[in-house]
Amino acid sequence: NAGVTQTPKFQVLKTGQSMTLQCAQDMNHEYMSWYRQDPGMGLRLIHYSVGAGITDQGEVPNGYNVSRSTTEDFPLRLLSAAPSQTSVYFCASSYSFGTSPYQETQYFGPGTRLLVL
């Protein structure tokens, strides 16, 4: 069981470039989410998905797109990177009841550190 995997571990982008942060889980979890962690701010929810084909916005969705074509994968796309998107990004997955995550089962990936110049 690999759990939640994220690639890349670290990325440097120039302003305006696009990229996709990959996230995969092998626990058959329905609920997946993306967070960003900034100094002094804790983790903030960007987007989440309650199952394949279903996504919704979190607290800070602007500048990010997601899709969920399979249960396993939940990529996060930055269409035109900005310095304000410099952050550490965490993907997480969990079991769910209905459309709500079962929080105690939430597993986080190791994170992707993104620097936008």
Add this chain to the structure above:
Amino acid sequence: DQQVKQNSPSLSVQEGRISILNCDYTNSMFDYFLWYKKYPAEGPTFLISISSIKDKNEDGRFTVFLNKSAKHLSLHIVPSQPGDSAVYFCAASAKEYGNKLVFGAGTILRVKS
């Protein structure tokens, strides 16, 4: 405005003593609270939780206390061990908001041997 606040950025404790990490919240709709632990270069991992219908939950060396009237919770670690050195995040959720987590900024705990 942050709805979940951890006002102490860091805490240093001697091995064997008690560590007390504090968390305050402002939204009275929150009905579930969790603590996560994070080591460097790893994602957060779930540690312990408490429902708003309880005032205490214990799991081994870890105990979480909830004071709803004060909108305050705390995590006690007894006895503290060097392996407990990590960042601790407090998080809260509400059924009304789909149980999505709202995190505090975290407290860095250093346990000195």
